[in-house]
Structure formats: C-alpha cells, structure tokens
Amino acid sequence: MTRLHWTVILLALLGAVLILVPLDLTGYGIPWSGLKRYGTYILTLWLVTAIAAMGVNLILGYAGQETLAQAAFLGIGAYLTALTTKAGLPFGLAFLASGVVTFLVGILLGFPALRVQKHYLAFVTLAFGVLVWLIFRNEQWLTGGVMGISDIRRPSLFGVPLRHFINFYWFVLGVTAALAFVFWWIIRSPWGRAFTALRENPVRAESLGIDIRLYTLLAFAIGCAYGGFAGALYAPLVEFIDPNPFALAQNFLFLLMVVIGGAGSFAGPFIGAAVAVLLPEWLRFAEGYYLLIYATLVMVLMAFAPGGIAGLFERLFSARRGASAEKPPAPGLAPASQEVAP
Amino acid sequence: MTTVLKVQDIAKSFGGVQAVRGVSFEVEEGEILGIIGPNGSGKSTLFNCILGQLTPTAGTVHLDGRDVTALRPSTLNRLGVGRTFQLLQVFPQLSLRENLILAGQEHRGSRLGRLFGARDAGLTGDADRMIGFFRLQHLAEAKAGGLSYGQQKLLDVAMAFMAGPRLVLLDEPAGGVNLTMLGTLKERLQALNAETRTTFIVIEHNMEFVMSLCTRILVLAEGRLIAQGPPAKVRSDPAVIEAYLGH
Numbered sequence: 001m002t003r004l005h006w007t008v009i010l011l012a013l014l015g016a017v018l019i020l021v022p023l024d025l026t027g028y029g030i031p032w033s034g035l036k037r038y039g040t041y042i043l044t045l046w047l048v049t050a051i052a053a054m055g056v057n058l059i060l061g062y063a064g065q066e067t068l069a070q071a072a073f074l075g076i077g078a079y080l081t082a083l084t085t086k087a088g089l090p091f092g093l094a095f096l097a098s099g100v101v102t103f104l105v106g107i108l109l110g111f112p113a114l115r116v117q118k119h120y121l122a123f124v125t126l127a128f129g130v131l132v133w134l135i136f137r138n139e140q141w142l143t144g145g146v147m148g149i150s151d152i153r154r155p156s157l158f159g160v161p162l163r164h165f166i167n168f169y170w171f172v173l174g175v176t177a178a179l180a181f182v183f184w185w186i187i188r189s190p191w192g193r194a195f196t197a198l199r200e201n202p203v204r205a206e207s208l209g210i211d212i213r214l215y216t217l218l219a220f221a222i223g224c225a226y227g228g229f230a231g232a233l234y235a236p237l238v239e240f241i242d243p244n245p246f247a248l249a250q251n252f253l254f255l256l257m258v259v260i261g262g263a264g265s266f267a268g269p270f271i272g273a274a275v276a277v278l279l280p281e282w283l284r285f286a287e288g289y290y291l292l293i294y295a296t297l298v299m300v301l302m303a304f305a306p307g308g309i310a311g312l313f314e315r316l317f318s319a320r321r322g323a324s325a326e327k328p329p330a331p332g333l334a335p336a337s338q339e340v341a342p
Numbered sequence: 343m344t345t346v347l348k349v350q351d352i353a354k355s356f357g358g359v360q361a362v363r364g365v366s367f368e369v370e371e372g373e374i375l376g377i378i379g380p381n382g383s384g385k386s387t388l389f390n391c392i393l394g395q396l397t398p399t400a401g402t403v404h405l406d407g408r409d410v411t412a413l414r415p416s417t418l419n420r421l422g423v424g425r426t427f428q429l430l431q432v433f434p435q436l437s438l439r440e441n442l443i444l445a446g447q448e449h450r451g452s453r454l455g456r457l458f459g460a461r462d463a464g465l466t467g468d469a470d471r472m473i474g475f476f477r478l479q480h481l482a483e484a485k486a487g488g489l490s491y492g493q494q495k496l497l498d499v500a501m502a503f504m505a506g507p508r509l510v511l512l513d514e515p516a517g518g519v520n521l522t523m524l525g526t527l528k529e530r531l532q533a534l535n536a537e538t539r540t541t542f543i544v545i546e547h548n549m550e551f552v553m554s555l556c557t558r559i560l561v562l563a564e565g566r567l568i569a570q571g572p573p574a575k576v577r578s579d580p581a582v583i584e585a586y587l588g589h
Contacts, residue, residue, distance in 0.1 A: 186457070188461055189456065189457050189458075189459075189461060190443075190444075190447045190450075190456040190457070190459075190461070190462075190463045191453075191456065191457050193436070193440065193443070193444050193447065194444070194447070194448075196433065196435065196436065197433055197436075197444055200433045200434065200435060200436075201431055201432075201433060203395075203427075203431065204427065204431035204432075204433070205444075206414065206415045206416045206419075207393070207415045207416075207419060207424075207425050207427075207431075208416075208419060208444065208445045208448065208501065208504075208505075209416050209419035209420045209448035209449060209505065210416055210444075210448050211414075211416045211448075212416065214453075
C-alpha cells in the first residue's frame with residue numbers, strides 16, 4: 001500500500017473516532033461510555049482553535065510571514081457573529097460575513113508585510129492585535145466592554161437545533177472538516193507552491209513571474225479569514241464572549257501552536273491546538289505544577305524537534321524508509337562541497 | 343535582425359558610488375551576448391537594472407520596443423524575460439520537477455483558474471521534457487536541496503527556460519561548476535539557442551566558457567563600457583588587457 005492509502009485509512013479511522021467519541025457505546029459491547037459535556041466542550045474548543053491555527057500555519061508555515069494577531073481575528077469573527085445573530089441575522093450569513101470581513105481586514109494587515117519582514121512584521125501585527133483588543137474592551141456601546149456579550153444562541157442546521165452539546169460538536173466537526181479540505185486544496189494547488197516559493201526565496205520567486213506582493217496579501221487574507229471562521233464558531237460554543245480570550249497572550253499561543261505542531265505541515269495546527277488546549281486539561285492532576293510541566297515539555301520538544309511534532313513524525317517516517325530511497329549521484333558528479341569554487 | 347533588448351545610457355549610483363555610468367547596447371534576436379569585466383565593474387548592477395531588481399538612476403531599457411525600465415521582475419518575466427542568479431537560487435524543499443513546474447505555472451491560465459485547476463497546472467509534461475533536455479531524469483523526484491552544486495546549477499538554468507522566454511540573462515552560470523558539468527551546460531545552452539532562437543546575455547568570469555559560447559562580448563570596467571565585439575577582437579583589445587591586468 002502507498003502512503004496515500006495509509007493516509008486515507010488513517011483519516012477515515014480518525015474521523016470515525018471523532019464522530020463516535022461523545023457517544024455511549026457500552027450498548028454495542030464497546031467499553032466506552034462517551035465523553036461528558038465538559039469533555040465534548042474541550043474537544044469542540046480544540047477544533048475551533050485548530051481552524052484558527054490553520055490560518056496561522058498558512059501565513060507562517062507556508063508563506064513564511066509572521067503574524068501575532070490571530071486572536072484578534074478570532075475576536076473579530078466572534079464579536080461579529082455574536083452581534084449580528086443577536087440582531088436577527090441567520091448564523092450562516094453571520095459565519096460567512098465573519099470570513100469575508102476578516103479576509104478584507106487581513107488584506108489591510110498584509111500591506112505592512114510588503115515593506116517589513118520577520119520580527120518587525122510580527123510587531124506590526126502584534127500592535128494590530130492590541131488595538132483590536134482595546135476596541136473590544138473599551139467600546140462598550142458596541143462590544144459590552146469587560147462585561148462582554150452573553151446569551152449567544154447556538155444555531156439550527158436544516159431545522160435541527162444545535163443547542164445540545166453533541167449536536168454542536170458534530171456541526172463544528174463538519175465545518176472543521178470542510179475548512180481543512182479547503183486548506184488542503186489550497187496548499188496542494190499552484191497557489192500553495194507559490195506560497196512555498198514566497199517562503200523559501202521571494203527574490204527567485206519574483207523572477208519566475210510570481211507576484212509576491214499579491215501572494216503575500218492572499219496568504220494574510222486567507223489566514224485571517226480562518227481566524228474569522230473560528231471566531232464565528234467560538235461565540236456560539238461558549239455562548240458568552242468578553243475581551244479576555246482575544247488578549248495579547250492568546251496571539252502568542254497561536255504562534256506556539258503552529259511552531260510546536262509543525263509549521264508548514266498540514267497536521268501541524270491540529271497537533272499544536274491539541275497541545276495547547278487538551279494537554280493542559282490532561283495535566284490538571286498535577287494541580288499547581290501543571291504549567292511548570294507544560295512549559296518544560298514545550299521547551300524539551302522545541303530543543304529536540306525544531307520542526308514541531310509533525311516534523312518529528314516526518315523524520316521518523318523518513319528514517320524508516322531508509323537509505324534505499326536515496327538515489328546515487330550521477331556519474332561524474334561530485335558532491336556540492338567539492339565543486340564549489342574557492 | 344530584430345532588436346530584442348535596447349539598453350540606453352543606464353546609470354546607477356549607490357550614495358556617492360557610481361556602479362554603472364551610462365552604459366548603452368543592443369541585443370539582437372538569437373544572439374548570445376557575453377558581458378565580462380573585473381570584479382566591481384558593474385556587471386551584476388547592470389543586470390539588476392535591466393531586470394527590475396534595481397531602479398536605475400538614469401537611462402532606459404526597452405524590450406521588443408516597449409519601455410520596461412524599472413518594471414517589477416515578475417512583470418518582466420511574464421513579458422518573456424528569464425534569468426538565473428550568481429548564487430544558487432532553487433527551492434530546496436521542492437523536488438526538481440516541482441521547481442520546474444513552479445517556474446512555469448504563472449504563465450498558465452488565470453490566477454483563479456490555477457487555484458481550481460490541476461495541481462501541476464498542466465506542466466508535468468513540459469517539466470519532464472526540460473528534465474530530459476538537461477539529462478536529469480534520474481533526479482526528477484529528488485528534493486532540489488539534496489542535489490549537487492552542479493546539478494542545482496543545471497536546474498537553475500532549466501527553470502529560466504520553463505516559461506519559453508524570448509530573452510534569458512545568465513549571471514555567472516559557470517561559477518563553481520566542475521569541468522564535466524560545464525561542458526554539459528555549454529552544450530545545452532547552445533542547443534537551446536539553436537532550437538528556440540532564444541536570446542542570451544551571459545555574465546561570466548570563466549573566459550574559456552564565455553569566449554567559446556558567446557558571439558559578441560561587452561567589456562565593462564569601473565561601470566563603463568570599454569570594449570565590445572567578437573571574442574577574438576575583445577581578447578586582444580589593449581583596453582581590456584589593461585582593465586584586467588591593471589597596466
């Protein structure tokens with residue numbers, strides 16, 4: 001079987017597990033009583049966080065730009081959805097509007113990337129993140145300020161109410177699968193190749209006809225739209241929003257998720273979001289020490305797997321395939337080091 | 343003969359340093375023009391002014407009669423200008439074939455069409471033909487970063503031809519390449535020139551390579567054009583000998 005076959009089988013199994021995990025299966029002879037309300041909530045939060053992290057992965061991992069503003073885009077999507085659905089707009093339209101608005105704002109945020117790079121760009125985006133957070137906190141007439149917006153209703157889908165936590169989880173799972181497919185489609189298309197070229201060598205990319213300014217803006221716009229879509233799901237998940245989840249530290253957390261999961265890897269945001277959302281929950285038994293253990297684990301991982309967890313798996317996979325896959329050099333061709341002129 | 347490129351009075355200053363001082367020349371269709379000169383003579387700066395990487399302080403560049411001065415490199419490429427770089431500029435994480443597909447994809451269909459169309463933008467066949475032309479078939483799937491220096495040089499050159507350019511500017515294609523690979527490179531460039539009538543401008547320090555490849559040579563020294571003509575004439579020009587030997 002090829003790697004593709006294994007990937008399809010693995011994804012099908014994972015999908016089945018994710019669909020069944022909140023259900024009580026003891027009646028079918030399987031010793032699994034299903035996740036309770038809180039467990040399902042955490043799993044839903046993981047999916048929502050992974051959507052936003054996918055956006056950071058596109059900007060950072062594929063296009064090679066830096067962003068520290070994804071929590072702000074999550075917030076824009078969340079507030080937009082909360083405000084518009086409370087005003088009577090159907091959730092579907094609010095969801096689309098969150099994506100479109102964050103796409104457009106993402107284009108504006110992308111413009112500094114045409115002039116500044118790396119850490120300077122990161123600080124520009126961070127300043128934007130802080131600005132948006134201040135608006136959430138201070139513009140009380142619109143956002144409710146620190147009191148936030150409460151009683152955000154969960155939507156219905158084709159007449160089926162999603163109020164029940166399992167129904168909403170399945171809905172978010174479906175949306176995540178759809179957005180992950182779109183993401184996969186983009187990165188495997190010529191656009192994905194252009195994003196990679198932008199990351200690896202923008203000067204050469206431009207000499208090959210790739211409009212690096214346009215692709216930079218596209219990467220920001222699409223990445224930020226993923227933050228907006230995640231926000232649109234986050235608001236009805238938590239049913240109450242205030243400025244705290246969109247504060248400064250959350251922007252760094254999204255960066256951490258992508259780096260630790262594996263920047264430039266399709267699975268990276270899902271793994272990174274799991275580390276950021278699920279691992280702290282699993283470490284709760286350690287009580288006051290859990291942050292210490294969590295931080296140590298992150299540092300050790302970064303030291304030994306700079307390509308993130310996905311990169312670690314990739315390395316192990318490559319090592320198993322062994323040297324047999326390596327092609328011998330063509331006759332008369334010395335290794336690069338011997339050919340470079342002094 | 344058709345004039346493909348017309349460079350007129352190009353000058354470029356960096357602060358108080360004048361790297362290029364009013365250089366003018368024309369290149370005819372199908373010509374292989376060499377540009378030589380000692381280090382710091384302004385060859386690469388001139389290249390970068392022609393290719394839109396630098397905005398010239400003065401002067402104009404015309405491609406097929408159209409003023410293309412200071413146009414962006416991506417726009418120039420879409421107008422049919424390819425280039426290679428002095429230092430290796432391949433995409434190490436992509437396979438050799440993917441590098442070539444990338445080099446041609448922006449010339450295929452609309453941008454939106456490329457998002458919804460085939461992953462390879464319909465270029466796998468063209469890429470494989472180019473791989474065959476440069477005799478790199480056994481490395482098609484290998485990551486470019488893992489190739490030898492000479493193989494990466496060939497890939498770098500092959501990428502410049504993927505979009506079927508009218509004009510290709512090669513910046514020190516022989517630099518750091520061993521003798522075996524150098525022979526292959528020269529022979530392949532001559533074959534491309536003969537088959538496609540593509541026009542070349544080559545900057546090169548390797549005199550043997552440039553004299554045997556090019557039909558006409560320009561010589562730069564201290565940012566000025568000091569000589570031009572067939573290789574044999576340039577080789578014996580006293581001004582050229584003085585510029586190189588300093589006496």
